[in-house]
Amino acid sequence: MRIRGFEKINKYKDVVFPMPVRKTKTSAGYDICVPEDVALLPGRMVMVPTGVKAYMQEDEFLGVHIRSSMAIKKGIRLVNNVGIIDADYYNNPDNEGHIMLALVNTGLEPIVLKKGERVAQGIFYKYLTTDDDKDTKKEDRSGGFGSTGKNR
Numbered sequence: 001m002r003i004r005g006f007e008k009i010n011k012y013k014d015v016v017f018p019m020p021v022r023k024t025k026t027s028a029g030y031d032i033c034v035p036e037d038v039a040l041l042p043g044r045m046v047m048v049p050t051g052v053k054a055y056m057q058e059d060e061f062l063g064v065h066i067r068s069s070m071a072i073k074k075g076i077r078l079v080n081n082v083g084i085i086d087a088d089y090y091n092n093p094d095n096e097g098h099i100m101l102a103l104v105n106t107g108l109e110p111i112v113l114k115k116g117e118r119v120a121q122g123i124f125y126k127y128l129t130t131d132d133d134k135d136t137k138k139e140d141r142s143g144g145f146g147s148t149g150k151n152r
């Protein structure tokens with residue numbers, strides 16, 4: 001039975017890069033690499049591909065955090081601080097559930113992330129719902145970023 005995991009995005013199926021793994025026995029985060037070289041100019045946000053998608057249970061999400069070393073040593077931040085990857089993002093018709101990193105280089109010099117470099121880390125979490133949650137209608141996710149509420 002499949003419970004949760006990572007898979008390659010089709011577009012990257014022939015590209016060789018490391019899949020997310022936990023580096024030590026009790027590391028919470030699955031380190032996420034870049035599947036190609038990425039240039040980050042100072043102060044510019046870049047939507048960076050990861051080449052992967054994540055499947056999980058309906059009451060779970062994947063929290064995507066920056067690796068501390070990237071933030072502290074290189075000044076790289078996630079613009080949204082933490083990326084929330086919803087369970088129904090997986091295999092969405094727009095982008096197959098491709099996990100993207102909204103990165104910004106807060107330093108003064110350009111940075112090049114090399115293919116295979118570990119940039120972010122994904123942690124699987126369970127989330128809770130409110131008493132009246134079942135009373136509100138839920139729409140189906142039709143696509144990727146900012147897709148909910150579009151057909152109203």
Ligand SMILES: O=c1ccn([C@H]2C[C@H](O)[C@@H](COP(=O)(O)OP(=O)(O)OP(=O)(O)O)O2)c(=O)[nH]1
Nearest residue numbers: 083084085086089098099100144145146147148
């Ligand atoms: O850093 C991120 C944040 C989000 N996502 C993907 C997964 C997530 O399931 C989807 C939607 O994200 P979120 O719910 O945070 O954005 P929204 O602006 O509320 O969009 P939507 O209306 O699609 O929920 O975008 C990423 O790939 N990287």
